Amino acid sequence: MSDNQTAAYPRPLDLGSVSIEDRYWTPYLNLVRHTVIPYQWEALNDRIPDAEPSHAIRNFRIAAGAEPGAFEGFVFQDTDLYKWLEAVGFSLSAAPDADLERIADEAIALIASAQQPDGYLNTYFTVAEPGRRWTNLTDCHELYTAGHLIEAAVAYYDGTGKKNLLDVACRLADHIDSVFGDGPDRIRGYDGHQEIELALVKLYEATGEHKYLKLAAFFIDERGREPHFFHQEWEARGRTTHWTPGVVQTRPPALDYLQAHKPVREQEVATGHAVRAVYMYTAMADLALHKGDASLLAACKRLWRNVADKQLYINGSIGSTHHGEAFTFDYDLPNDTNYSETCASIGLIFFARRMLQAEPKGEYGDILERALYNTVTAGMAADGKHYFYVNPMEVWPAASAGNPGKHHVKAVRQKWYGCACCPPNVARLLSSLGQYVFAADEQTLYTHLFVSGEAKLTLAGRQVALRTASDLPWEGAVSLTLTEASGSGAFALAVRVPSWSKRTSFALNGVPLAPEIRDGYAYVSRDWRAGDVLTLALDMQPRRIYAHPNVRANAGRVALQRGPLVYCLEETDNGAPLVSLALRAEAELRPVAGEGRLAGVVLLETEGVRLAYSEAPSEAAALYRTEPPEPAPQRLLAVPYSLWGNREPGEMLVWIREQS
Incomplete structure (x- = not known):
């Protein structure tokens, strides 16, 4: 099937065709427009006191020859600026802003000045290792970085009609097309972090240039074929990695972590780094639609089923472990050590939207909604200036500080991150919200x-x-x-x-x-x-949610949901330790109005118990004992998970023990 036959599929409406004026979502959009985008510009310029530096703008200035210096930050640091520009493009589609557009145009001019004569653009390899382009795709994310530039360029073109960044992106994409492919003297490989694939589809949609669609298909089709590219590349560079230079490794890259263990059409289980996985699934679905590829769509459906049925958290997040920010195995969904990166839920939303185009089924919309209302919004504080990278189901601040296995779990949102992929990702997703509301054929x-x-x-x-x-x-x-x-x-x-x-x-x-x-x-x-x-x-009756029996972390526990919102307990309302609380099995769940910082918010009130010991202080110090704790009645108050952590720091709990 050719691309012009895909018109039967419903497509998202353009941002220019949708306006949002919503009691719940408009404050978020205004926050992004008036606070988040300006704040993140300051962060990219290293002007936020006591925040981790970005180095992004300075790296571009150095690469452009505007100032001397050495590259700093992660090898993929350019992407923070690109995602910020994408958010700006989306924002300008909805609300023109001459001052913001001027700042963006100046940033784009800086980017263009750092582009090399052959179209190559990457500040790390321009400044730090100019002779080592395309030699370590496993670790260095060159194509991933290029993909985010392309996405930013398409969004900025759509939002302003200006081709200044789009021209830069096309020159870079043309360069990549000259380097990669199955022809002679080309690299028959692909990136360790998927992103270029979905970006090239967007560039094709914006320009109508079929070679971009063909290149995206090459990267998807080539992935996982034998001989395995990542192993060949590892051998060619002397079995070393970017992260431990000069140290010879005994084990080659783990292919399942990189979703390259088998061809994508044969993959059945979501494995490895969660963000990379869902970005790849998004591109697979895009290509299935554009090319009428039934086998690619069948693979998307299988992978969706595995994620949705066996590896998805109740808040619409994915990624069970901080070791590699990855999926683990079916039903392994721990609450106090999960990673659930904000970017991963955003990628899941991308995937869900494409699956809705392939077949409008409510389950795709349900999970899109779940991730949006819970994890994406939880990833940003109410002030728009603090962010979560990780979205846990349970937080014990003392453990976050004192247990090395839980250091990734933060009790408070951070001003910025050295690896700041999530903050601008939230900004670009919320700025493009109008693309997720409707679709039409x-x-x-x-x-x-x-x-x-x-x-x-x-x-x-x-x-x-x-x-x-x-x-x-x-x-x-x-x-x-x-x-x-x-x-x-x-x-x-x-x-x-x-x-x-x-x-x-x-x-x-x-x-x-x-x-x-x-x-x-x-x-x-x-x-x-x-x-x-x-x-x-719609029925807004509060619900108790129970996990599959194979989810061991939630045995005997219950979660609360009302409408699209998942709820949680916070220490500030219920006292500590939260694990000593239990919800009575027969207790009514009552919606109540929030107060103070939670004014206008619907909370859930119910009856529970706190398990405690009544011994004298000397006896209460015993670590173990033969007598059970005694239950004492306690009122429980639950807040939307998306809003947790906006008051006093403390414990948080989603899955609560249920007691008859």
């Missing part, structure tokens, strides 16, 4: 997320404008109003029915309706007219 408009705002598009040859109003995540009322519908002719509105809403009711123009529900979407097809209103009443 020629006859159907799909509503994936319930976000208040407006959308304009052409359906069945008709000019259509739709206004949505949503009370989520606090209440369950949703309406879709046709404000414009030129001409006549039937088309369909397809609305996701969330799996968390056990009883969803519909009405059309105030009259109860029983729509066709197929694969988690409610379809209403008719000759729509301006003024027609489709309403949904």
Whole structure:
């Protein structure tokens, strides 16, 4: 199937066709626009007191010959600036800002001045090791870095119409195309960190240049074939790594960690570094759609099933261990040592959106929503200036400080990171939120997320404008109003029915309706007219969630959810230690209004117990004893997981013991 046959697949609406004015999400978008983007620009310029330095802007100045000095930071440090520029591009699509555009144009000019005459662009290899380009793809992320430049260029072009960065990206992509491939004198390899693949698809979509799509397919198709490229490369450089220069290694790179242990079409289980995996799955789904590749799509479905059914945390995060920021094995989902990198959930959202294009099924939208409302928003503090890299299910600050196995688990968000992939990733995802709300083909408009705002598009040859109003995540009322519908002719509105809403009711123009529900979407097809209103009443009853019996970490435990939000206990409301608390099995879960910093937030209140000993102080010091603890009644208060850590530092717990 050629690309022009993929028009039948629903595609996300352009950011210029969607406006968001939502009680819940608009404050986030304004925070990113007015606080996060300016703050991150200061961080990239090393102007945040007491924060880890970025070095990013200075590295570009050195590479461009604007100042002397040595490269500093990680080998892939350029990507922090690129992701920031991508967020700027998305932001400018929604809200033009001359001052921000001027700053971005100056940054782009700096990037362009660092580009080499042959199109190559990477400050590390320009400044630190100019003779070693493309010699260590396993460790050094050259193609990954190039991919983020390409994504930034496409977003900035879409947001401003300017081709200044797009021209830089095309020159770099053309250079890569001249270096890699299966022809003579070309490198038959691929990057240790996937990203270039999905970026090249975006560049193809922006330019219509088929060689970019072909190159993306090469990187995907070549991965995992024998002889294994990463092993060949390792031998060629003397069995050394970038991270331990000069030290000869006894073991070659672990191919499953790099998702290169077998061809991608044969992979069935998510393995290795979680971010790399879902970035690769995203590109696989992109290519399956553009090329009509059934075997590639089948692999995507298998890998999705493994992630969704056996390796996914309740907050929509992935990556069970900090050792390699990786997946481990099925049902291994520890709560107090998990990694759950913010970037990994963002990558999962990318993957879910592509799977929604391949087959509009509610489960993809459910997980997209779960990751967005919980992990992505938890990754940033309410002030927009502090960030989590790791998103644990359980936090004990003393263990984070005193146990080397838990040092990665932070009780408070950080101002910045030496490896700051997550903060600008949050900024670019939230700035592009409009791309995740709707998708459309020629006859159907799909509503994936319930976000208040407006959308304009052409359906069945008709000019259509739709206004949505949503009370989520606090209440369950949703309406879709046709404000414009030129001409006549039937088309369909397809609305996701969330799996968390056990009883969803519909009405059309105030009259109860029983729509066709197929694969988690409610379809209403008719000759729509301006003024027609489709309403949904979603079930917001709080729920207890139980894990599969094979998830040993959650045996005897329960989690709480209301609407799309997962809840947790914090020490500031419930006292410490949180592990001494248990939720009574028969206790009612009551929504209550938050106060103070949580004003406007719906909390969950219920009854539980605290297990404690009643002995005299001298007896209470015993580490072990024969008598069980005694339960004492205690009110429990749970807050949305996305908002934890915005008050006094302390313990946090998602999975709570349940006691009859």
